[in-house]
Amino acid sequence: MTAREIFEKAGIPNVSYNVRMADYTTFRIGGPADVMARPANREELIAVFRLCRENGLRWFFLGNGSNLLVSDEGYRGVVICPDGDFNKIEVNGYDISAGCAASMSRIAQAALQAQLAGFEFASGIPGSFGGGIYMNAGAYGSELKDVLASIDYMDEEGFHRIGPDQARLGYRTSRFMTGGGIVLGGVVHLQPGSRDEIAARIKELAEQRRSKQPLEYPSAGSMYKRPQGYYAGKLIQDAGLAGFSVGGAQISEKHCGFVINTGGATCRDVRHLTQLVAEKVDDHVGVVLEPEVRYLGPEGLEPLLEERIIDH
Numbered sequence: 679m680t681a682r683e684i685f686e687k688a689g690i691p692n693v694s695y696n697v698r699m700a701d702y703t704t705f706r707i708g709g710p711a712d713v714m715a716r717p718a719n720r721e722e723l724i725a726v727f728r729l730c731r732e733n734g735l736r737w738f739f740l741g742n743g744s745n746l747l748v749s750d751e752g753y754r755g756v757v758i759c760p761d762g763d764f765n766k767i768e769v770n771g772y773d774i775s776a777g778c779a780a781s782m783s784r785i786a787q788a789a790l791q792a793q794l795a796g797f798e799f800a801s802g803i804p805g806s807f808g809g810g811i812y813m814n815a816g817a818y819g820s821e822l823k824d825v826l827a828s829i830d831y832m833d834e835e836g837f838h839r840i841g842p843d844q845a846r847l848g849y850r851t852s853r854f855m856t857g858g859g860i861v862l863g864g865v866v867h868l869q870p871g872s873r874d875e876i877a878a879r880i881k882e883l884a885e886q887r888r889s890k891q892p893l894e895y896p897s898a899g900s901m902y903k904r905p906q907g908y909y910a911g912k913l914i915q916d917a918g919l920a921g922f923s924v925g926g927a928q929i930s931e932k933h934c935g936f937v938i939n940t941g942g943a944t945c946r947d948v949r950h951l952t953q954l955v956a957e958k959v960d961d962h963v964g965v966v967l968e969p970e971v972r973y974l975g976p977e978g979l980e981p982l983l984e985e986r987i988i989d990h
């Protein structure tokens with residue numbers, strides 16, 4: 679039986695078929711996923727995982743799709759995208775607990791309403807809380823690691839609650855990236871603050887983003903990680919690659935660290951461009967750029983760049 683037939687027969691709620699992944703990624707790129715399940719609570723999530731496990735179905739856990747490039751062929755399996763209860767946000771004193779599907783901007787708004795300071799840095803990161811923890815998202819000198827008090831996750835062995843230290847959060851990395859596990863939610867611990875100052879900081883950071891980042895185009899944010907001692911965008915600019923394009927994918931002239939979809943870009947265009955730029959920067963200054971954006975191929979996560987033998 680196909681994944682679709684298995685899900686149709688099981689009668690799991692909130693499931694759709696042949697879903698265009700371009701509609702679920704900020705890059706607006708990606709072919710169809712065979713099945714998309716949107717569990718609204720832990721019970722539904724467990725039912726989806728059980729069905730996948732019992733039938734040997736491939737699955738991929740999706741947040742807000744803001745750090746993701748999906749193949750033009752889509753995904754031959756089940757995309758699990760949490761919804762419903764996983765969007766909940768609750769303020770308790772100086773703590774905010776949030777489900778994995780809650781957006782970083784909604785958490786920042788909740789902090790503002792509660793006059794809690796320390797989450798402003800994340801207000802403009804267009805991802806989910808779960809995706810943010812998985813990536814240890816950060817901006818303007820702070821990262822989630824700095825404010826997390828606890829993380830709830832599940833794996834094959836069950837449900838767990840851990841502290842940030844156990845999550846091995848590093849620069850755009852976590853234990854979930856290397857060791858698996860699904861982040862279900864977490865708690866951030868903030869400090870009392872002034873509403874006006876928090877609002878002003880959020881506004882200032884939003885203006886900085888608007889002036890420096892090509893937010894008018896679909897993208898997945900910074901394409902490459904920051905290499906030690908350098909800025910990827912500056913290296914790309916210095917290599918003369920601002921505006922360089924392949925098909926509909928282009929190195930943004932506003933911020934060379936961003937690859938933008940100028941209209942109709944395919945995954946193939948983005949991968950080709952990303953590869954060429956990494957090779958040219960390597961040739962130019964001998965720095966190997968590592969992608970920050972995750973690539974979902976038809977059969978799962980794969981390296982975005984092809985290896986090449988570097989001949990210095």
Ligand SMILES: Cc1cc2nc3c(=O)[nH]c(=O)nc-3n(C[C@H](O)[C@H](O)[C@H](O)COP(=O)(O)OP(=O)(O)OC[C@H]3O[C@@H](n4cnc5c(N)ncnc54)[C@H](O)[C@@H]3O)c2cc1C
Nearest residue numbers: 741742743744745805806808809810815816817861898899
């Ligand atoms: C315009 C723009 C600006 C950006 N600015 C920043 C920035 O300032 N700082 C920054 O760090 N990032 C930035 N990003 C990148 C992106 O928003 C972050 O990496 C974000 O944390 C990704 O979250 P997501 O929910 O969109 O994850 P997705 O893109 O959906 O997924 C990314 C990875 O996380 C995994 N994942 C998602 N949810 C979970 C979960 N609950 N449990 C386990 N794994 C999960 C997925 O399987 C995938 O491998 C930017 C992106 C854009 C488009």
